[in-house]
Amino acid sequence: MTTVRVGVVPTQRAALYSVLGILVTVTICGAFVAAFGANRVFTGLLAGAVAGVAALSALFTRDAVVLTDHTIYRRTPWTVSSIAWDRVVAGRFTLDERSRWSLALDLSGGDEPHGELVLLSIPPVVRPVTGAYDLRKRDQVTEIRAVLRRKRIPVTVLPQIAGALQQHWQIAPPTH
Structure with missing residues (x-):
């Protein structure tokens, strides 16, 4: 069976994914600062950035068109x-x-x-x-x-x- 993964993420969805990635970053950074104090802002930014990039990666990876021998699947994260x-x-x-x-x-x-x-x-x-x-x-x-x-x-x-x-x-x- 042949499976080909392709697709173009529309601009509006790409903007939504970017906003979600930024929100994840800010939320985790804020949680680190709230839990461990202002001295951990850079640690929070690092952890938030890693989580934000992971969220972006997951969202963009899930958004695709998959061509199979039997059907064409259009996937979004939801x-x-x-x-x-x-x-x-x-x-x-x-x-x-x-x-x-x-x-x-x-x-x-x-x-x-x-x-x-x-x-x-x-x-x-x-x-x-x-x-x-x-x-x-x-x-x-x-x-x-x-x-x-x-x-x-x-x-x-x-x-x-x-x-x-x-x-x-x-x-x-x-x-x-």
Whole structure:
């Protein structure tokens, strides 16, 4: 069974997660100061920062889209919903409103905004893989394409995106 973890955290949820991380940090720091006195403010800040980073990490890790062979799962820290593959009409790799490359699925029916599910949003590829981020994004693009190919879902790719992927990341354009 193939499982691919992707997804884009919307800005509003990312802001909420950041506020929650700050609240955790401040609460733990305040608890340290209340329990041990003002001389432990730096210890409280350190413990709060560790807990805040752990909370942020847990929230962002839980927020994802998971593609499996049978279903697409959309997870948030509080809910899990599923989307049947038969609702997927097509895929597209285009520019989004922020001039980033967006790989999205077009869906029929349901309550998704504009009937789409964004799987990936990356900065334009302008050079070969140079680090862990580029490598992970290239692997995600390859994994998503493999799943969509197995599911026989047509994918539209803008020519400049297809050219850059082929030139810099050695990802061949989709064939029909």
